[in-house]
Amino acid sequence: MSLKPWREIARPHKDVLEGTFQQAEFAADISQVAAGKATPEYQDAEKFFSRTFITEGMRLLLISVAQRLAGQGGDPVIQLQTAFGGGKTHTMLAVYHLASRSVSTDKLEGIPPLLDAAKIHDLPRAKVAVIDGIHLAPSQEQIKSDGQKVTTLWGELAWQLLGDEGLSLLKESHEMGTSPGKGVLIELLNRAAPCVVLIDELTAYLRQFELGKSYKAGTFDSNLSFIQALTEAMKAVPNAILLASLPESSLEVGGDMGQRALNSLEKYFARVESVWKPVASTEAFEIVRRRLFAHAGERAEVEGISRQFHDFYRANSNKFPLETQSNVYFERLCQSYPIHPEIFDRLYEDWSTLDKFQRTRGVLQYMALVIHRLWNDNNQDALIMPGSLPLDDSTVRNKSIHYLPQGWEAVLEKEVDGARSDPARFDGTETRFGSVQAARRAMRTIFLGSAPAVSNQAVRGVSLEHILLGCAQPGQTVGIFEDVLKYLRDRLHYLYAERHIDQDRFWLDTRTNLRREMESRTQNINEREALEPLLKTQVGNLFGRQHSFAGIHVFTPSLDVPDEYGAGVRLVVLPPQAAYAKSDTKAAFAAAEEILTKRGEQPRQKQNRLLFIAGDYEVMRLLKEQGRTYLAWKSIISDIDNGKLNLDLFQVQLARKNADAAAQSLKQLARETYKWLLCPTQDMSKGKPTVQWEVLSLSANTQSLVADIEQKLREEEWLITQWSPVHLRTLLNQWYFKDGVQQISALKVWQDCCHYLYLPRIASDKVFIDALNKGLESEDYFGFAAGQDGDKYLGFTFGKPALVVLDAASLLIQREAAVAYRESIKPPPRPPVDSDPTPDPIDPKPPIILPPVPPPPTTVTKTRFYGSVTIDPLTAKMQFAQIMDEVVEQFTTRTGVKVAISIEINAISTTDFDEDLQRAIKENCNTLKFSGNEFES
Structure with missing residues (x-):
């Protein structure tokens, strides 16, 4: 099955599509409904139930109300107490329409099965009294349509149930502002039964009283007494029921009087109440979907899309949260379609913790804006995901930051979404990211998951697996989103990242992550005074102390590279400005040849004692940037230690972690940069010797750079370590x-x-x-x-x-x-000896006389050398250097030889030497410790 866009399967309601809804329409106002002034979605019972998902809590409550009105039991008093935006008012509206309906119950969607469960075949219509504490004031009169003046809560109740008849029952207590007795209230309820009393925002009404002060509506205590008497009276009337909403959050309570009122009301209601079960998170899916979508899609198509997502999560099980692997998550995908469950989880779990954000109403308002913009933008996502949120739209953006502290506008505009945002720029320049809008989708997901809870979370941020859950769709490569997060982490100023229990976590904050401070400091780093010494140290550390070279000279001027025979060759590391590139070898070869042919201003003699290593031109730029980054972090740490930067503990820890990471990256980049081994050779084929260069690339993955260099030199026979x-x-x-x-x-x-x-x-x-x-x-x-x-x-x-x-x-x-x-030099052969064995006894042979052995030649011992040479004063400097190299050095390299050098200077002028010259020569000779110097006539 193809992965169709959500817009081809689901259809939003007309007001959502056209953007004609008002945000206030989502705020159900029971007083407006009772007055007949609400919008059709709330005023008309049929339309109301068609867009209302009856949750488990609402179902049980409506059954109890129906049983009570039918005289078959049920709870007399029900308290609705949940967090802000928990659906209390919407539940009251359901009770209102069920009790006061103008149509039969079979036309109210979801009600017939409910009545069947309660075994009620004929539900009577009931009188309904709606008391809204927001619309009443203790010091003001309510003028009714017949001109009747009402000042108290009990007067308002009596008038709504029975009109003038009801007021006449409570006339004395109403006029005196004292609470009516329980018996009078029982009579009132019996006459009005079956009846429903709905009291909303009661705490908001009572907190307007001052202790000890009397108003037209009575006193604080008289109103509490009325509530107590009313709850007791409800038990005595079998077909009367009271529903009252009480706040749970301190935001709704409002001050000391509000808290005093709430404490008292909870005590009275606790005697007779039945607490309503709030909306569960899973039920919220259907509530939102029913209100925002006229048609959420055919079941077969919804299951097909959900199955593809579920299979995608299971095929990449190590990339997504564990809960996505079960069949329960497949059902959640189906239930929330076309909205991804991750959006609901973040809104209900994170955003609902914010002050003023109402759980159901706030989600409805927010998602209506999102769906309207996505529909108009022809969004092609298979599901509406956290990564789909159109935060570049001003209306959606304003709603997103409405509940957040100051400072989020700049964060969203620069680092989350928008035409001029950094993620949009990254997607536009990096084709791999831009093909799936990876940067923007990742940052939208991080914003939704981290913005409302930065200061409250024990473990900050959104885990990597939940970010991927909010971004990636079937058919996409998950690794693209992992890569873009690494890319963004190193470039954005308001994005934080930390590893926690083997999982990277990301979050946004309105405070910069010190990256901007670091980048500002990099601009002030002097290359010659700070950066080059750092790089020299870092590169020098690559070689260590164990090597076979006579010396390793890092960024060393030619004058300081010795020109001697020594016990080995020397390796010269060229400075950053002499980096090597295959396409442009000029800089590296020129710098190496300068050192190869000269030692300072003098010609170099032992040229075959030098080898060179150069940095890679492309990586050198990154190495310099990383060097600046490290120095910037190092200066920040120094300022922290010296008390010059005032940061919180987390930022201090983050700065130190970044400094350590920068140091490690610098070390790795230094290794990757210095990879080109340069070997000088000389071509004699054309009669004129010319320097030629052979170049070899070193691996950055070997354990020891020196060992790699030595091995390459042996393999290429650039350095002879064993000679046949x-x-x-x-x-x-x-x-x-x-x-x-x-x-x-x-x-x-x-x-x-x-x-x-x-x-x-x-x-x-x-x-x-x-x-x-x-x-x-x-x-x-x-x-x-x-x-x-x-x-x-x-x-x-x-x-x-x-x-x-x-x-x-x-x-x-x-x-x-x-x-x-x-x-x-072989000795001459000896003369032959007579071989006659019989000697002549009469005439024996005389003895052979050998010539005398000449004494060994006398070797003259030579222990002294003397030599003199006349030097041209115009080229004396060069000639003297040659004498030192070719003659003097022959003696100084031998043990037991003492060398003395004397210099004799004779200067004859055809004219007189002037006094200034004589004085200068005298002073210089004295400074140079001449044994004697004199001017003569």
Whole structure:
């Protein structure tokens, strides 16, 4: 069965459709009915019962009234006491029309079955007296149609029942303002019987009296005495009945006199009363539906729509409240159609707690406006749901906030519904949300469920499952509404959210949720002074302390990134402004190349010691925003701790929770942002070396960022942590052993690998030495010498294990040269020995005399170095840096070597040095601690 819109199945009453009803029409006025001045819906008995759903309480009451009027028992006195808007007046009207009807009972819808249950075949018509305390005043006379003046309650009762005859019975007490006796009232009732006395708003009448003061209507005490006597008299007349309404809420009681009157009346009525059963919530469905809809739909169609909703709830059982899973909820859907039960639950359970909101009448007034607007707007929802409420309509909006405290107008207009509201804007820009109006439907549901009870609920807000119940329809994806709530929670200022017992709860309040304060503070955060240091700390924390790099430099200027061989490569984390994007690599590559080629103003030598990591351009924007958000929340917490912000306990807790959440989100975003690993290489194919960049994406889901980087570097061979001697031999043959060169400094090869991007990036000198040692165990790669003296290699090793020391004297020897040298230093073969075994005893051979063993060559120990160089004063700064890197650093990196550097400056001028120059030079030299400085002639 297709999911038809409610407007194609149900049909509202004409006055609801046309919007011609007056809100006052819903307020049944029994005095207007008694005077014949009410609207047809209330005045005409047939129309009244056609639109009235006889609840269980009303059914029992009408049976009792019918039995009493027929003289078959029944209660003589019935007290109607329920909360404001509980249906008391409507019940009185039902009794009025049943007793005073001008048509037969078979024309009153719902009455024949009721009389059958009471076993009454002929219900007599009765006289009815209606006393409305709102329309009477103790100090005023009531002038009747025949000119008769009536001043007291008992006079009013007597005149309505028997006219002048009744007044004559009570003449003395009426004129004196004293209560008539019980016997007189019994006689009055007997003459009028069968009769019904309806007293409405009695407390409102009695509270107008002042204690000890006499009025035309008598005194406070005389009126209470009359009520007591009347209730007693009713018991003595078998076919007379009294119905009186008493308020239950303090709002209706009205002041000290009202409370005094109510206390006394409850005591008198308690002796003889039968308390009426109020309207149940399930019965309210039918009351509202009967009054607002001329036709609620054929049973088969209603059940079909309700079944689809029920199946939808059961198919997504983990998303909706538990009560929606039972067949009872299916029946509720059918009973309340075309209005969703969730609307009734919220109005009757939450909104009815508000002062002045009448349970039945208030719901009728509100839903009449809603249905009229939805009908005119051609609403296509399958049910009228909380998410359907047209809160963008001014009339509906005004009615919605009528019972609420000040401040809700702005909340509705900005964050709930309307053309300029944030939810409307979100639905308009996010296609996924807009397809089902997810943002507006969610916020309407939250408003209906949370607006009336923000300050009273022990557990605030509407649960997620009840929000989904108020929004989603069969055929829609529930997850869209879950997503939109997360989206709204992070963007709206009056929306609050809190997790309670594994369930998210949302509510609206007229106080901002501190998000506006937070957003205001984000605008004042200085990027250079506050944001960048924060991001530097956050990004630095991603790497931890356990790693194999010589250093990790986060947002570090090129001058502060060391240019040294070190024990490992360095990882440089580029600053936020150097983010990487596939579509635009310029910023990241330019920033990395600046650090790669320069150290401050000087050229960088050990370029192959650097690797880079850059942030993602798209995510960087979110990271900066989150950084500002965190700093804003942090400043709010600081102001709270310092007493600069005056907030309630919940807002303080919420601020701290938001600050913690912002910190966690910042950490996660930092990880997601810094995901691009940049590796510099050098292309030599065109003869001119140019820097090239290889880029690799890192995963944000791995447990350790550093471990992921190290693994990627090994996999891509961007960093050599284990090196085979075959690769070292290939390197030597390609770059060094050519054009007749047969040996090369081992230290130079290592240092060249640190300098030049086209050579392998070796993790450390240990990796290089390990490759040397492995290569020397075989005769397939190269030879090694600890030094050289003329044509001789010192500590020559080839084809056997050796302990290599990497220093300036160590040499790597081409394999073929190593083979030739080894052959050249082999000792000469010994001369052959005579093999005749028989010696000549007469002429023995003389002994062989070996040549003397030459002493080992004397090695001259060199322990001092001296060097001097002349530097061009125009390029001295650069040349001195080169001297430091290429010469001085060779000494300072070795243990046990002391280096002294002296600088001698000679400046000769063809003219005289002026005094200002002499003074400046002298002062600078003294500051720089020159051992001597002098100007000479």
